Amino acid sequence: MERTPIPNDRADDIDAGSELPFDIRTFLLGLLRRWPIVVISTILFAALGVAGALLFGSRTYKAETVLLYKPSSVAGVENDLYVPPPLPTQLHLVKLQSNLEEVRRRLKLPATLKALGAACDVVVERKTNLMIIRVEWDSPDMAAAIANTLRDVFLENQRRLRRTEVGKDLRDLEKRLEAIRQQLKKADAALKEFTTTHNVVDLEQETQWYLDELTSIELLLEQAQVEKKTIEKQMKNLDRIIEDLKRRVAKEQAQSAQLEALSDVNLRIQRLRELIQEDKQYRARLAELTQKELELERAKKLLAEGLISEVEFGKIKADYERQKALTIDTDQIKQWKAEMERLDRVVVPNQNGLTPSGEILQDMMRKAFDLQLQHVAVADKVEHLNEARARIKARLDALPALQREYVALNREVQSLENEKQQLENVLVKVRRVYESEASDFTIISEARPPVLPSQSNRKLIFLGIAALGPLMGLFIIVLLELADMTIKSGSELSIRLGVPVLGVLPRLPAGRQLIPGKVESELIEAFKIIARRIRYAVPKRGARLLIVSAQHGEGKTSLAANLAACLGRMDERVLLIDAQVRSGSQPPSLAQMLLAEESARNGNGRRPLTPIEAVFLQPVQNFAQFIRRTIPEKAWRTLPQITQRHPRLAATAARVKDWFHHRFEQMRSLHPPTGVAGQHHTLRELITNGHQSLKGLGEYLSFEADQPDDVIWPTVLAGVECVPRIKEPVIPDLLGSRRMQALLDEVSSRFSLILIDAPPVLPYVDAELLAPWCDAVIFVVRSRMCRVGTLRRALDRLRATGAPIIGALLNGVDPLYLEEM
Template structure:
């Protein structure tokens, strides 16, 4: 058994902050491990938590049994980013790129649209089915329609019924994209399995039809727009062409079409430019011929027989060959005959004739070269003059063609726009009629065999989780706002005073009878308290001590009786004084007369022996409260109380005073200031620690020496960590 700490007036400075912390609602458990703290709370409020869980489970079971069974049908569709192209032509809508996630978000939004829901309602004729509105809990009477009466379904309110039915459908349809895929599940949950399957399939089919319709309407709008635009461009092209032709006629601009390049099949060229180009070519040829003729002409001057024409002339060459033969024959003759020989003279005459013929031919050849030169020069000059004239005409034509080119460009622009729109119009006409689609049904919905809700085990699990959360939350909240002392360790933590012992609650036996049984828990508990009191001072148990509490009925009188009994049984001389002159209880515990007692002595009576009552049962003497005085605090504030204590100590070893409660009265501080120590009784699971802290602060302010506390009416089953009686007996001194 460890020696307890003692609280004295010197410790008032340390207990007041702790009492203030208790007044602020602080528990002082900051040193307790968080796991043990939660375990303490769970064990303390285990019945609350368990009851909450069981209640929620029962509530979930009842709700599940009362819920209407529902069935879920699922249709799976595939949404591709690009539609499968039947023709290699671009549609009017721009296709989404692979990285464009907005495309899929748009498709999911269209699947949840009010318009699609109304299409499904119209397809299945749900707006004309009173059972459908009753099944989904739609009160048509709020909208001026007799609820559940088909006769109230008129054409005038058909649009309203369609909208209401569509809104009801949107609440039971779920759009669930499958992650990392192009698949989307369309789920429908209704009380009717067949209806769920019909709605799911109709939802997918109408979504595909709506997509095709939007594509067709977009193409139709584009075709109408292009038709109007083509008419405007056609009229503008005709006007610009008329303007171009009129200007060309007025300015006498004649251009010829050309096919020079495939990139510009409508290019034109002017006649002047063609003529200038042709004459330029002819002029170049004439110049070349003139230069060639001039070269031959200069070459034959002074050497007519050495010119190329002369050398290449067949007549001259023939004459020269004949002369060479005659010259050879003449040389043979002159070697044999004289020059006067007739044959020699005849051959010489032939040679002279051939030389004259060659000379004549050479003169004729030279004359023809000069004629060719003069002819070439004249032709060149004429072509040069014509080219200069055409250049002037071309420059004049270019000046007049500036406005013509402006008109021509306007014609070309209008023709390009017209041709482009015409080609686009033809493409849209083809793609709009094909009806391609990027959405396909993968799995159609069938009527489910098993209901999807309510799910009993899931609902029970959710109820258990909710009950646990609420129970734990309520336990934490109640534990936070609960200021009662539930564990022996909280006496030190919350109040800052030592714990002398823990006294269990006695249910079926009176405390006086339990003290007679040495094997009873109450006897053992107060035996531990008496043992701890021996260590509160150097002289052991204080000679004078009082027992008080915060409020009445906390067990202070039983504690005072038990301490006196334990001291008397240990061989000490003890007197028990009932200091509660407002609500005395010692006379009832001891079953003695209270006609004379403490109030008599404090009022001035000096005969002490007549005021003491011996108790053979408990082994100590007792002094009852005596007659009830009009003002007990006035009697206790006199010096008669100190005198009484001194006189009693002359006959007894210990004086134990059953003091009144502290709160609301001045009696307990007056008594506590005159005794050596005060034992404070604290009711377990009852009094608030804030009130106890306030009472302890009052006692400390009066100069009372608080020895420690006794935790009364303790119930181990309600303890946070399951303390048993052994804790209170064996560990009280260390609290």
């Protein structure tokens, strides 16, 4: 039997999604659907974070005291006697083990020295003399006490160290001062005895005068001797030059006497002509240079206004530079012209009758005369200074040796007096420092207990624990979604089961119409699309379609009724056969479903929870139910009366109520109904001749009815007739009997389409008995009900019969998964 391909947008979805065992989008939507678990986990871990931060967290308080370093030293004779350690050294003296031990003893701290040292920090502000002692402790009062105590202990040790060092210097100075006093006493006695014995008043001043005068005369004498030697050297050189010039003059005079007067005149005339020509050329070049300079100035203005290019300006400037080089003489050319003028004077005779060398000779002879005069004056000066020096030396040598001895004794006394005075001044300063209780450090600020902690790990602990909440919630919902092996969307159905999806029907809220009747079904358009797809897949007239599911309660009966109604409206003559002929606890028959609204939507049936859902979802659902039971609706209605004077409290209570009710309804939606419950009716209310005695499929198979017309009844649905199940069920093996085959052959020739509502596949063998007599099988699946393994087993059993499975219908899908449709 030929079949037309299904005109489904999902025709390629099976191959496209077969790379993964599940649909990514459905998986993500499933995670989004379980967002309350993440919220609850976040709230729970946030509460645990608060508790953990309060129980295990700690806070650190920082206190600091500031000191200003003002070192004081005592100046000695040569070097400083007492120099305080530099500030970096003082910095390391604060946290000595002895200081920390003293602090621990005074404050009676139970901490170790290592912990106490780690809590203390000493720093120096950059480019200042400020030293800061910081202490971090878990108590603000103790942090301030430790900082102040450590500072006091350090200052006490610093004063003790300074007193010890200054004491040593003080004793050394006293010894040195006593020794100087003894030496001074002896020197004074010797000077007094010398002056008394030799009647000396003041010889030192006179001796000093002679010494100063002798030094000045020797300096002047040295300068005069140098000047004399210089003049003598110049005179020798000048004499040599004069002798050479005399020989050159004699030679030039001899040469000029031999020249004829006519040749001298011609030569001079030629030279004058050249000079005249050079003068004309120079004036012409100067005029041209002036013109080039004006052109250059004009070009600069045009370039600034953008009227000429850089290339044109460069050419004008190059012309100006070239003309300037031709007109203005360089220093070298000027030297050459001077040399030519000198040669002109040599070559061309002058009017005075002297040669050029003669003129130079006259100048040299005048300079020689001047040098001779200077030499005479310098020689007289040297002689005078020598006489003065000899005279002063004679006077100094004439002074008696007693005078020099007096000067030596007096100088020794003065030196000892000065040293004594210096030592006495230093001793006064050292004694003052030794007796002082002041310190080199000034306390700028005391350490006070801080109000706020400087560091706290409570926030870190809270954030660390609270961050686990979303992660744990995400882990739980991922685990739940991975463990949920049921079908939730059409894409997942096509990927996991490998069958085409004929249609996807949403889950309707409680009380909504589903079974066709007097009131139009909300899903009528969706059923029309499914009906057309089915006819495209099975275009044969009289085709037999087996509608089957894996388990009870998947909605195949209601789907069969709605499909029959839609196909009847499409000018099809449809026969709906209720093949559920078994006895026992099975769902209501097709007749009852056609006469009643689908009560599964407003029932309380729930599918059983999976083990993982029982662990994580059951406590949440129980909590929501407890809140709903303990706070009845009446209490919520009377709450505004109680809180009339507090509008904010009333608004808060209303929001809490709405939140808990919303959460409860959301927990209920996690478990869709699994069965059909409600009020059952008889087929007589649907069949037009319901007052007659009705017979159904069971009666026909048990030979209580002879002809097929005895069990085929018209319904209120246009174009739809049905074979109901009326009385007690019969043996299911009769579904595979020849009588059943004969019934199907008969109705196939009379009806355009036969829809067979078969029992579920897994509990019974009925569907496998009917499948060989059918042209196609439609597999009905309810969303989030049966696991994938269960559905695959059902499909495998149907495929084993050889009946073609043209597709599956997904029923009761959560609206969240319908966006892709």
